[in-house]
Amino acid sequence: MTKTMVIPAIRPIDTAARDAALARQAQLLKPPGSLGRLEEVAAWVAGVTGRERPVPRTRIVIAAADHGVAAEGVSAFPQEVTGQMLGAFGAGFAAITVLARQAGAELVLIDAGVIAPPPGVAHEDVGLPAPSGNLAVEPALRPDEVRSALRAGRELAARAAADGIDLLIAGEMGIANTTPAACLTAALTGLGADAVVGRGTGVDADGLRRKRAVVARALALHGPHLTDEVEVLRRLGGGELAVLCGLALGAGEHGLGLICDGVIATAAVAVAVAMAPELRHRLLAGHRSVEPAHEHLLTWLGLRPLVELDLRLGEGSGAATALLLVNAACALHDQMATFAEAGVAAS
């Protein structure tokens, strides 16, 4: 593909720190390998942070946006819910805010094109159209808009790195946004509308048929013009998807790790991986959603999810749930004694 943007260099994993962490795991007070994936996770965090015994600080960035394609009747919820949920995130009683507290993670809220952003809620407006264009009939974003969104995402990652954050979670909110996520999945994997479209927040059989038809229409309309990944994101994405794609690129650029959430956030991250394949090493798949496109994206990314709890909420909730296990993996890695320290006989 022709490149319409300079892709940032991805910082390689610190293999020395990762190998030191693996060596430490082999000496901890347990049969070697008996903590299974929790050992792998601790070593991944070590590789990402460059510290042998990391106790990671995590920030959840939730980008919210409205979508012109909502006019096609592809969601079970009215469009005003996007702004209302941004308000609920600020007020602290939404799922992701509870999980953020539970996991000790910070929460940052981004208006990536919300029609009615809530008053009195601390969030950052990155200046994107509200709503985006209706991708069934036009590109979702203009060229300057997608570039600005990518830049905003990269800046959010840069700021996180400057603030001493180790891990990012990309969360999202946007009524109708499983439709652009399905379109991005189809464009990346080559799968058709039937394979990538699911019920989202819960559309009925009619809604599902409509959604499939909309995705098929969008792919037919934009397919001939998908000259590079930025064009994929611009035509078939949306404000929050573009910001989160930039956030993922920025995570790679500034040496952070990123825990993938559900189908929408993972679609945005997958576009970033298509741009910069080495980014994959800085990713951990938090969970496997019930939305069919998510499975296809995880396979395409070659990532095995940490938990599988039949979640389909978004907001970063699956990744934040996985973060509880990431924190536990790092606590075990840091706080367990070695056989020698404990004076216990090894096998």
Add this chain to the structure above:
Amino acid sequence: MTKTMVIPAIRPIDTAARDAALARQAQLLKPPGSLGRLEEVAAWVAGVTGRERPVPRTRIVIAAADHGVAAEGVSAFPQEVTGQMLGAFGAGFAAITVLARQAGAELVLIDAGVIAPPPGVAHEDVGLPAPSGNLAVEPALRPDEVRSALRAGRELAARAAADGIDLLIAGEMGIANTTPAACLTAALTGLGADAVVGRGTGVDADGLRRKRAVVARALALHGPHLTDEVEVLRRLGGGELAVLCGLALGAGEHGLGLICDGVIATAAVAVAVAMAPELRHRLLAGHRSVEPAHEHLLTWLGLRPLVELDLRLGEGSGAATALLLVNAACALHDQMATFAEAGVAAS
């Protein structure tokens, strides 16, 4: 089977509290069902505790014991490790102690027949032989010993209930104890030695062959005498297995919930379910271990594990990892607003 013991009555689940929790979940600020298994878990805790919005208190009971069958060379570790690990649990640097802190759970240590219990560690001796009999050539426990162990377990559950505990985790430590666990699994499910024997903490191919032969020998020796579940436990079990079986019965008797750990603890719990099938409703499967007998036990119990992380450590570590998710499920259930409270439009 003939009953050699009076089985306690299992307190039924509070279906009104469970149904109220499910009704609350349907009103919380998310598409109905979108928190998947986390919704089911919150409703399970509600049914177990009889409270619509439970924030559960959890106690991990680790029973440790030595096994005569260790003489057959069925473990990768020397027998002295059982007592040393009991000391490590007391000192706070073993895996389960880290996970208990992470999940905010209490830890109680029981000497259920340890050859060399550590000095200076707070634990309770329930007066069982150290080691148990070698089940390859004799019953593991005498009739009075198995009864005393079951009683001790039930008393531990009674005390937990009196202390305001809602959930128990049955943890264990005992070099060689995947061998009795495999025997119990075979006796309950009717499967043969080849199906139920795995590598435990990591025996090599020779060790695996030896272990299979020992289990086959034990099943042939004791098979004709397995007149009831107490005899199964007595002949093919061991000290920690009998105490934990009693703990599970006591959890049912006193209205607590129990999160199942790996193959050994689950084998003990499964014997309790064979005695009192209604106990099943008070169980949650924490994780799926890589040990093959665990999968057979979970199938036999009809339980779907919450996480699958390739753990094979025991100590209650898989259940304590799952507890992080149980706590998160209950925090979501308790702290999220309803659509009405949040003033957000429902679908």
